[in-house]
Amino acid sequence: MFISNAYAQSAGDALGLGGNLTSFLPLILMFVAMYFLMIRPQQKRAKEQKAMMDALAKGDEVVTAGGLLGKVAKVTDAYVTLEVSSGTEIVVQKQSVTVLLPKGTLKAL
Structure with a gap:
Protein backbone atom coordinates (compact mmCIF):
# COMPACT_ATOMS: atom_id res chain seq x y z
CA MET A 1 0.00 0.00 0.00
CA PHE A 2 2.71 2.55 0.99
CA ILE A 3 5.64 0.79 -0.68
CA SER A 4 5.96 0.93 -4.47
CA ASN A 5 7.07 -2.03 -6.56
CA ALA A 6 10.77 -2.34 -7.49
CA TYR A 7 11.62 -3.52 -11.00
CA ALA A 8 14.96 -4.77 -12.32
CA GLN A 9 16.86 -2.59 -14.76
CA SER A 10 17.13 -3.96 -18.27
CA ALA A 11 20.55 -4.48 -19.93
CA GLY A 12 19.89 -1.75 -22.51
CA ASP A 13 19.50 0.90 -19.81
CA ALA A 14 22.97 0.34 -18.27
CA LEU A 15 25.34 3.32 -18.52
CA GLY A 16 28.33 1.21 -19.57
CA LEU A 17 31.98 2.28 -19.26
CA GLY A 18 31.24 6.01 -19.19
CA GLY A 19 28.97 5.55 -16.18
CA ASN A 20 31.69 3.73 -14.24
CA LEU A 21 34.18 6.55 -14.86
CA THR A 22 31.75 9.24 -13.73
CA SER A 23 30.98 7.28 -10.57
CA PHE A 24 34.72 7.29 -9.65
CA LEU A 25 35.26 10.95 -10.59
CA PRO A 26 34.25 12.38 -7.17
CA LEU A 27 36.60 9.92 -5.45
CA ILE A 28 39.47 10.93 -7.72
CA LEU A 29 38.76 14.63 -7.15
CA MET A 30 38.73 14.10 -3.36
CA PHE A 31 42.14 12.38 -3.53
CA VAL A 32 43.61 15.21 -5.61
CA ALA A 33 42.23 17.82 -3.21
CA MET A 34 43.55 15.87 -0.19
CA TYR A 35 47.00 15.67 -1.80
CA PHE A 36 47.22 19.43 -2.36
CA LEU A 37 45.64 20.43 0.97
CA MET A 38 47.21 17.90 3.36
CA ILE A 39 50.00 15.70 2.00
CA ARG A 40 52.03 18.24 0.01
CA PRO A 41 52.22 20.92 2.76
CA GLN A 42 53.25 18.26 5.31
CA GLN A 43 56.09 17.12 3.04
CA LYS A 44 57.20 20.73 2.64
CA ARG A 45 57.23 21.27 6.43
CA ALA A 46 59.21 18.06 6.95
CA LYS A 47 61.79 19.16 4.38
CA GLU A 48 62.15 22.58 6.08
CA GLN A 49 62.50 20.92 9.52
CA LYS A 50 65.24 18.61 8.23
CA ALA A 51 67.10 21.53 6.65
CA MET A 52 66.87 23.45 9.94
CA MET A 53 68.23 20.48 11.92
CA ASP A 54 71.13 20.06 9.48
CA ALA A 55 71.98 23.76 9.78
CA LEU A 56 72.16 23.81 13.60
Whole structure:
Protein backbone atom coordinates (compact mmCIF):
# COMPACT_ATOMS: atom_id res chain seq x y z
CA MET A 1 0.00 0.00 0.00
CA PHE A 2 2.71 2.55 0.99
CA ILE A 3 5.64 0.79 -0.68
CA SER A 4 5.96 0.93 -4.47
CA ASN A 5 7.07 -2.03 -6.56
CA ALA A 6 10.77 -2.34 -7.49
CA TYR A 7 11.62 -3.52 -11.00
CA ALA A 8 14.96 -4.77 -12.32
CA GLN A 9 16.86 -2.59 -14.76
CA SER A 10 17.13 -3.96 -18.27
CA ALA A 11 20.55 -4.48 -19.93
CA GLY A 12 19.89 -1.75 -22.51
CA ASP A 13 19.50 0.90 -19.81
CA ALA A 14 22.97 0.34 -18.27
CA LEU A 15 25.34 3.32 -18.52
CA GLY A 16 28.33 1.21 -19.57
CA LEU A 17 31.98 2.28 -19.26
CA GLY A 18 31.24 6.01 -19.19
CA GLY A 19 28.97 5.55 -16.18
CA ASN A 20 31.69 3.73 -14.24
CA LEU A 21 34.18 6.55 -14.86
CA THR A 22 31.75 9.24 -13.73
CA SER A 23 30.98 7.28 -10.57
CA PHE A 24 34.72 7.29 -9.65
CA LEU A 25 35.26 10.95 -10.59
CA PRO A 26 34.25 12.38 -7.17
CA LEU A 27 36.60 9.92 -5.45
CA ILE A 28 39.47 10.93 -7.72
CA LEU A 29 38.76 14.63 -7.15
CA MET A 30 38.73 14.10 -3.36
CA PHE A 31 42.14 12.38 -3.53
CA VAL A 32 43.61 15.21 -5.61
CA ALA A 33 42.23 17.82 -3.21
CA MET A 34 43.55 15.87 -0.19
CA TYR A 35 47.00 15.67 -1.80
CA PHE A 36 47.22 19.43 -2.36
CA LEU A 37 45.64 20.43 0.97
CA MET A 38 47.21 17.90 3.36
CA ILE A 39 50.00 15.70 2.00
CA ARG A 40 52.03 18.24 0.01
CA PRO A 41 52.22 20.92 2.76
CA GLN A 42 53.25 18.26 5.31
CA GLN A 43 56.09 17.12 3.04
CA LYS A 44 57.20 20.73 2.64
CA ARG A 45 57.23 21.27 6.43
CA ALA A 46 59.21 18.06 6.95
CA LYS A 47 61.79 19.16 4.38
CA GLU A 48 62.15 22.58 6.08
CA GLN A 49 62.50 20.92 9.52
CA LYS A 50 65.24 18.61 8.23
CA ALA A 51 67.10 21.53 6.65
CA MET A 52 66.87 23.45 9.94
CA MET A 53 68.23 20.48 11.92
CA ASP A 54 71.13 20.06 9.48
CA ALA A 55 71.98 23.76 9.78
CA LEU A 56 72.16 23.81 13.60
CA ALA A 57 75.44 25.28 14.83
CA LYS A 58 77.02 26.34 18.10
CA GLY A 59 75.52 29.59 19.40
CA ASP A 60 72.10 29.17 17.74
CA GLU A 61 69.11 29.90 19.97
CA VAL A 62 66.40 27.24 19.81
CA VAL A 63 63.12 26.04 21.33
CA THR A 64 62.56 22.33 21.98
CA ALA A 65 59.32 20.38 21.65
CA GLY A 66 58.99 20.49 25.45
CA GLY A 67 59.20 24.27 25.48
CA LEU A 68 62.79 24.63 26.71
CA LEU A 69 64.70 27.62 25.38
CA GLY A 70 68.47 27.54 25.12
CA LYS A 71 71.64 28.18 23.18
CA VAL A 72 73.28 25.34 21.30
CA ALA A 73 76.57 24.45 22.97
CA LYS A 74 77.42 21.29 21.01
CA VAL A 75 75.94 19.43 18.04
CA THR A 76 76.44 15.74 17.24
CA ASP A 77 74.71 13.46 14.74
CA ALA A 78 71.77 12.55 16.98
CA TYR A 79 71.99 14.90 19.99
CA VAL A 80 72.23 18.59 20.76
CA THR A 81 73.65 20.02 23.99
CA LEU A 82 71.75 23.14 25.06
CA GLU A 83 72.83 25.74 27.58
CA VAL A 84 69.58 26.63 29.34
CA SER A 85 71.13 28.78 32.08
CA SER A 86 74.61 30.02 32.95
CA GLY A 87 76.65 26.83 33.17
CA THR A 88 73.60 24.51 33.03
CA GLU A 89 73.64 22.26 30.00
CA ILE A 90 71.20 19.56 28.95
CA VAL A 91 71.36 17.00 26.16
CA VAL A 92 68.30 16.57 23.94
CA GLN A 93 67.61 14.64 20.76
CA LYS A 94 68.09 16.61 17.59
CA GLN A 95 64.50 15.88 16.50
CA SER A 96 63.14 17.64 19.59
CA VAL A 97 64.44 21.01 18.37
CA THR A 98 61.42 22.63 16.76
CA VAL A 99 62.17 26.34 16.28
CA LEU A 100 65.34 28.25 15.48
CA LEU A 101 65.08 31.68 17.13
CA PRO A 102 66.64 34.88 15.79
CA LYS A 103 70.00 35.83 17.31
CA GLY A 104 69.72 37.90 20.49
CA THR A 105 66.34 36.54 21.58
CA LEU A 106 67.76 34.96 24.74
CA LYS A 107 69.75 37.74 26.40
CA ALA A 108 69.58 36.28 29.95
CA LEU A 109 71.84 33.30 29.16
